[in-house]
Amino acid sequence: MSKFKVTEVRPSRCKNIAEVFWEDGHVSSFHTIWLRCNCRCSVCCRTIVGQALGERSKLPCQLLVSEATIHDEGAKINFKFAPETDHVTVMTSDWLRSACYCDACISGMLDEREMKFHLPSESQLPVAEYEQLDTDKGMFELIGTVFDRGFVVVENVPREDGSVVKTGKRMAPLIGGVCGEKFDVVDVQSTEHAAYTSSGLPFHADQCIYEAPEGILLLHALRFDDVVEGGNSLLVDMFHVIDILRKQSPDDFRVLSRVPVTFSTIDYNAQLPGHVITRKPIISLDYDDKVVGFNWSPGTEDALRVHEDDVEPFYKAYMRLEKLINDPKNQFKFRLRSGDMLCINNRRMVHSREGFKRNGGVRHMQACYLNIEDLRSKYMVLGRKLNRPVVAPKIGNCSSI
Numbered sequence: 556m557s558k559f560k561v562t563e564v565r566p567s568r569c570k571n572i573a574e575v576f577w578e579d580g581h582v583s584s585f586h587t588i589w590l591r592c593n594c595r596c597s598v599c600c601r602t603i604v605g606q607a608l609g610e611r612s613k614l615p616c617q618l619l620v621s622e623a624t625i626h627d628e629g630a631k632i633n634f635k636f637a638p639e640t641d642h643v644t645v646m647t648s649d650w651l652r653s654a655c656y657c658d659a660c661i662s663g664m665l666d667e668r669e670m671k672f673h674l675p676s677e678s679q680l681p682v683a684e685y686e687q688l689d690t691d692k693g694m695f696e697l698i699g700t701v702f703d704r705g706f707v708v709v710e711n712v713p714r715e716d717g718s719v720v721k722t723g724k725r726m727a728p729l730i731g732g733v734c735g736e737k738f739d740v741v742d743v744q745s746t747e748h749a750a751y752t753s754s755g756l757p758f759h760a761d762q763c764i765y766e767a768p769e770g771i772l773l774l775h776a777l778r779f780d781d782v783v784e785g786g787n788s789l790l791v792d793m794f795h796v797i798d799i800l801r802k803q804s805p806d807d808f809r810v811l812s813r814v815p816v817t818f819s820t821i822d823y824n825a826q827l828p829g830h831v832i833t834r835k836p837i838i839s840l841d842y843d844d845k846v847v848g849f850n851w852s853p854g855t856e857d858a859l860r861v862h863e864d865d866v867e868p869f870y871k872a873y874m875r876l877e878k879l880i881n882d883p884k885n886q887f888k889f890r891l892r893s894g895d896m897l898c899i900n901n902r903r904m905v906h907s908r909e910g911f912k913r914n915g916g917v918r919h920m921q922a923c924y925l926n927i928e929d930l931r932s933k934y935m936v937l938g939r940k941l942n943r944p945v946v947a948p949k950i951g952n953c954s955s956i
C-alpha cells in the first residue's frame with residue numbers, strides 16, 4: 556500500500572522535465588536525466604551495496620519524455636524517454652516522493668535534522684547513569700542526549716585505569732591520533748602541552764590539526780579530590796554562537812567561512828613525535844549555505860598567512876566570535892566529580908578548563924576519542940530496534956545530513 560499517490564504526470568514544454576502531481580496537492584518537477592539515472596527497474600536499481608549501475612556515460616546527452624503512464628492506482632509510473640526505444644524507466648511513488656528535490660522538500664529534509672540550541676541559563680546539565688549502557692534503551696537515550704545537547708555527564712563510571720577505553724568501546728570504535736589510544740590529563744608540569752599542567756585552557760575543539768577532528772571526546776574523572784581548588788569544566792555550543800554571529804554580523808560570519816587558519820602540532824622531540832598540519836576556515840558551510848562544521852583551537856593555530864586584504868577583516872571577525880565564546884551567558888560551567896565521564900561532541904562544542912590549585916590533592920582525567928559517525932549509526936540502529944524511529948541528527952561532521 557503506497558503512502559503517496561500520483562494523480563497526473565505532465566511533461567514540460569521542452570519535455571526535459573516531468574511535472575508530477577500528487578494526491579495531497581504537492582507538485583514535483585523531475586528532470587528526465589535524473590529520472591533515467593535513478594530508474595527503479597530490476598536492471599537499473601541497485602539491490603546490494605556497492606553494485607555497479609549502468610554506465611551513465613552511455614546514455615544519450617538529452618532525453619525527452621515520450622510517454623508517461625500511471626499504474627497501480629498511482630503507486631507506479633512508467634516513463635519512456637526519446638531517443639531511447641528499448642528502456643522503460645520505472646518509478647514507485649513512495650520512493651519518488653521521498654527523493655523529491657523541490658525547494659520545500661530540501662528545506663524540510665535539512666530542517667528536521669537541524670541542531671536545537673539550549674541556553675545554559677535555561678537548561679539543566681544533561682546527565683546519564685553508567686548503568687544505562689547495559690540496556691539498548693539506556694544506550695539509545697544516552698546517545699540521543701549527546702546529539703541533542705552536544706554533551707552528557709555519565710555518572711558512576713568505575714574508577715579504574717582504562718575504564719574510559721572499555722566504556723568507549725561499548726559505544727563506538729575508538730580513534731587514536733597524536734595522543735595515542737588513551738591519554739591521561741593530569742598535572743605533570745608538562746613542558747610539551749598546557750593540558751598536562753594546572754593552568755587554565757582556552758576554549759577549543761580537540762585536534763583541529765586534522766582534516767577531520769575526532770568526533771567524540773570522552774573525559775573520565777578517575778580522581779578529582781575535593782581539596783583541589785578550581786578545575787571546573789566549561790563548554791560552549793559553537794553552532795549556537797556562530798548562529799548568533801551570523802545574525803549580528805553577517806560580514807564577519809562570511810570572512811570566517813572563507814579565510815583559512817593554519818592548525819598544526821609539530822614536535823619531533825615529543826614522547827610521540829609528530830608532524831600534523833592543515834589549513835581551513837573557522838566556519839564550514841555546505842552547498843545550502845548551512846553551517847556544518849567549525850574549527851576553533853587557538854592553542855594549535857599557526858601564524859595567519861593569507862592575502863593582505865584579508866588580514867584586518869579576519870582579526871575583526873575573529874575577535875567578535877571569540878567575545879561570544881567568552882561570554883559567560885553562552886557557557887555551561889560545572890565541576891566533574893570522581894567517577895564522572897564527560898562525553899562531548901567535539902564537532903559541536905568547544906571545551907575549556909579553569910586553572911586549578913592542587914592543595915595536595917589530585918585531578919586526574921583519562922581520555923579517548925570515538926568515531927562520531929559510528930556512534931550516530933548505533934543510535935539509528937537502536938532506534939529502529941526499539942521501535943523508536945528517529946531522523947538522523949546533524950552532528951557537525953561537515954554535512955547537513
Ligand SMILES: [Fe+2]
Pocket residue numbers: 759760761906
Ligand atoms: Fe581538549
